[in-house]
Amino acid sequence: MGVGRSYCVALVGLNGYIVEVEADIGQTLPNFVILGLPDAALNEAKERIRSAAQNSGIPLSRRKITANLIPASLPKRGSGFDLAITMAVLRAADDIQSIGGTVFIAELGLDGRLRPVRGILPAVMASVQAGYPDIVVAEANAAEAALVPGANVRGYKTLARLAFDFGADPKDLALDYDPPGEDVPDEADTATLAPDLCDVSGQGEARRALEVAAAGGHHMLLTGPPGAGKTMLAERLPGLLPDLADTAAMEVTAIHSLAAVQSSAVRLLRRPPFENPHHSATAAAIIGGGSGLPRPGAASRAHRGVLFLDEAPEYERRVLDALRQPLESGELVIHRSAGTAAYPARFQLILAANPCPCGKAAGKGTECTCTAMMRRRYFGRISGPLLDRVDIQLHVERVSLADFGNSGREEDTATVAGRVLAARLRQFQRLRTFGLETNSQVPGRTLRGQLRLPPGTTRILDTALERGTLTARGYDRVLRLAWTLADLGRSDSPDIDHIGQALGLRQAAAAT
Structure with a gap:
């Protein structure tokens, strides 16, 4: 007998690290010790392993077994080891032959079956990148693991x-045991019909703003009375x-693999995700966190998609303000006592809010019972720095009877999505030299440098900046909106009309 070795992967956020597992069988009384900063779930592996081996026909030695997980300073969590x-x-x-550099990632059942674990996609990605392409997983995880190029x-x-x-010697193995397969839902069966934009009656200005947001990847705030269609519009943005x-698509699938209670992806997630957390959600639910190493929250699950916060003023202010970092950097770095995890979080933020606590301060507002102080306190829960990062701020009025009677004549999602795709292609051709994809990502130095517009075109913005009605950040965001409007209009660069429209989209909510 000697020291046995195998390999696994420890995940810290989406980053995976190869862990070398050493096992030694001593000469003392029966015992099983796991070293290398295991958590409670990993410490319980001792009993799972003994029962699984016994029921598989290869019982473990009755002597002392020591398993060491290297590097010892890296915390190990979960049952995947x-x-x-x-x-x-x-x-x-010596019950089996050489393992070589094979990586093993699976949980064991007491009956000897291999059970799937979550986070299999980022774990396999890390293994391949580290030079360990041979990977063994539970059968229920195999389809997801095979999504990684280069993985065997x-x-x-x-x-x-x-x-x-x-x-292993087959004479004692329980090879006739064939447990039922894990239930893996068919993606085609679980897919739901996406809501169509033609379901929204009227709201021509809001529909146009939604198209601009989709074309340029811009954040948006929709204010208006209940029933105006704010939620319907936001749900149709994806x-x-x-x-993707x-x-x-690989990034999004990896995040959802890690966040899912039971990982079951069988193909890459190609559609942008949509997250709509309730306004009572905690900071850990939105931003990420939890005990031990932090887990991804709704903001990271919305990566490359849409994060919709309905009734935005009802969220805790500290939760809303915590979104300011990912809106700028596209990443969430979460620090906890057990370690630090970084998750990508480049999402489109869509906020929806009533004009006041009772929601009746629309139109003439004669039915509203809220005082001016109550209205300011209500909307003041969305901080100015956060609003300054929202490109489109639009007030949505209730649908008129005329518009409601003409429902069914509006453009559908496919038609508008075609224009959005054409605008995205124009952006890609223009921005690929800068390593960017959409207008919302263009930094201010580029807008005022290589993409600088003539002074006559930006005169209205210069005046607003000088008067203090527009911040420097707002100045850049209006320019990004103007470039998106030009792309939708198939223009080579924005003109004065595009600048005026962009400024109107940004200040529409404030003007009401």
Whole structure:
């Protein structure tokens, strides 16, 4: 007997690190020790491993077993190390042949079956990038793991069958045990019909603003009375966005693999995600966190998609202000006592709010019972620095009887999405030399440098900046909106009309 070795992956956020598992069988009384900063779930692996091995026909040694997870300073969490520890112990006892550089990622059931774990996609990505392409996972995780280019994935149902393939003596193995497969939902069965923009009656200005937001990746605030259609509009924004490219789709799928309670992806997620958390959600639910190493929240799950906060003033102010960092950087860095995790969070933020606490301060506002102080306090929960980062700020009025009677004549999602895609292609051609994709990502130095507009075109913005009605950040955001309007109009660059329209889209809510 000697020291057995196998490999696994420890995830810290979306970053994975190869963990070498050493196993040694001593000469003392029976015991099982796991070293290397294991958490409670990993410490419980000792009992799972013993029962799984016994029921698979390859019982572990009755002597002291020591499993060491290297690097020892890296915290190890979860049940995904079960299989790697088992294979290292079996190798130390000479029950199986050489493992080589194979990486094992799976949880063990007491009956010897291999159970899936979440976060399999980022774990396999990290393994391939580290030079370990041979990976063994539970059969239910195999389809998801195979999404990673360059990965040589093998999926197994049972420990007995895996041990047999690695040279274990078949005479005692429970090879006839064939547990039922894990329930993996078919993506085609679980897909829901996306809401169509033609369902929205009237609201021509709001529909145009939604198209501009989709074309340039701009953030948006919709204010208006209840029933005006703010939520309907926000829910239809993802349908206007183009499908995700390979790199973005891999990022989104990896986040959802890590965040899911039960990972079951069978193909890359190509459609932009849509997250709509309730206004009672905590900071940990929106931003990410939890005990131990922080987990991704709604903001990260909305990466490359839409984060919709309905009734925005009802959220805690500190939750809203915490979104300011990812709006600028496209990333969330969460610090906890157990470690630091960084998650991508480049989303489109859509806020919706009533004009006052009772929601009746629309039109003449004669039915509103809120005082001026109540209205200011209500809307003041959305801080000025956060609003300054929102490109489009639009007031949405109730649908008139005439517009409601003409419902069914509005453009559908496919028609508007075609114009959005054409505008995105124009942006890509112009911005690819800067390493950017959409107008919303263009930094101010580029807007005032290589993409600088003539002074006559920006005169209205210069005046607003000089008078203090527009901040420097707002100045840049109006320019980004103007470029998007020009792309939708198939113009080479914005003109005075585009600047005026962009300024109107940004200041419409404030003017009401």
